[in-house]
Amino acid sequence: MEQIDKKDLSDIIVNQIRKIEQLVGRPVVVYSDYAEHEYLTLDQASHSNKDGAIEVIITNEKYKDFVLLHELYHIELENSGEPIISCAVTSGKEDDDGRILSTANSLFETLEHAEIVKKQIADGSYTPEIKTEYLKGIDHALNPHVTLDLANMRFYRSLIIFDGIVFGEHAKDAEWKMEFPVSYKVAAGFVEQVEKNDMTVPFQFRRALIHVLEGYNDLIISNGYEGMHYHEFLNVTPVVSSRQLRLTLNQLFQIKHSPYTNRATKKDAFILLGVNDGQSVATLNIDPKKVTPEFYKAYYQQTVEKAFAQSGVKYITR
Numbered sequence: 001m002e003q004i005d006k007k008d009l010s011d012i013i014v015n016q017i018r019k020i021e022q023l024v025g026r027p028v029v030v031y032s033d034y035a036e037h038e039y040l041t042l043d044q045a046s047h048s049n050k051d052g053a054i055e056v057i058i059t060n061e062k063y064k065d066f067v068l069l070h071e072l073y074h075i076e077l078e079n080s081g082e083p084i085i086s087c088a089v090t091s092g093k094e095d096d097d098g099r100i101l102s103t104a105n106s107l108f109e110t111l112e113h114a115e116i117v118k119k120q121i122a123d124g125s126y127t128p129e130i131k132t133e134y135l136k137g138i139d140h141a142l143n144p145h146v147t148l149d150l151a152n153m154r155f156y157r158s159l160i161i162f163d164g165i166v167f168g169e170h171a172k173d174a175e176w177k178m179e180f181p182v183s184y185k186v187a188a189g190f191v192e193q194v195e196k197n198d199m200t201v202p203f204q205f206r207r208a209l210i211h212v213l214e215g216y217n218d219l220i221i222s223n224g225y226e227g228m229h230y231h232e233f234l235n236v237t238p239v240v241s242s243r244q245l246r247l248t249l250n251q252l253f254q255i256k257h258s259p260y261t262n263r264a265t266k267k268d269a270f271i272l273l274g275v276n277d278g279q280s281v282a283t284l285n286i287d288p289k290k291v292t293p294e295f296y297k298a299y300y301q302q303t304v305e306k307a308f309a310q311s312g313v314k315y316i317t318r
C-alpha cells in the first residue's frame, strides 16, 4: 500500500478532498493498493476512519480518478446531513447480521448513486468508456458462474439491477426486463421511489430509503424466506420538524422491547420506533430491569427534543 501525494492528483480531486476536509475537520489521505480487475465495479475504492484521518484506498489503477472521485462523493454525502443507517444490535447469528447489513448497505449505496452519477457526469469523470465498462461489470454480476437457487438469484439480481438502472441511467432496461423479469420489476419499483423523491432533501431521501428496504423485505418474504427485519434491526436517522421536537415523545415514538441483543449492554435491546413508519431510529442503552411502568410514563411524557438529548439520539431537522 502506497500513499498518493496530493500533487499527483487532478485539481477536481484535490478540490473535492479540500471540501471534505472542511466539512469533517479531518485530513483525507489517499492510498493505492492496486490489484488486477477483470471488471470495473464501484467498490474498487473504499474508506475508513483511522487515527483521526479519513483513509481512502483505491485498487483500480486504470480508472483511478473515476473510482477515487466516486468514493469521495460517498464520503461527502455521508457527512452532509443525510439520514444514515446504523446498527447497535445483534441477532446472535453472525451470518444473519451480515446478510441484513450487507443488503441494506447495498440498497443505501444505490440511493446515494442517484446523486453521485449526476456529480460524476458534471465533473467529467463518468465518461462513455467508463459507463460501458461499468455496465459490463453489471452484466457479469448478473450472470455469475456460481449456482444459487432461483429465489436467492432473484434477490441478488434485484440489488444489482437496481444499481445498474440508477448508475447506468436506464441504459439496459429493455434487455434486463426481458431476461430477468421478476428482479427487473422489483428493481424498477425501487427506481420509481428514487426518481419521485428529491434525494437531496433528507426527509425525502429517508422516505425513499424506507420504501426500498420494505420492498426488498417483501420480495424475500414473498419467496418464502425469513424476512430481514430491517425496521427493528437497523436505525435510520430521524428527520423531524422543530414543531415535532416540542411534542411529547409518545406522539411520535414508541419504545419497543426488541427481539435482539444490544451489543453495547449485552442485554435485551430497547428501540425507539416511529409511530408512523414503524422504523427504529435509535437503540436505547437502558437496563431492562429499570424498564417499569413508571419509567415508560416518565420517558413518554418528555418532549421529543429532551428524550433525544437524554438518549443521545442524532437527528436531522426538517
Ligand SMILES: [Zn+2]
Pocket: 042, 070, 074, 109, 113
Ligand atoms: Zn458507490
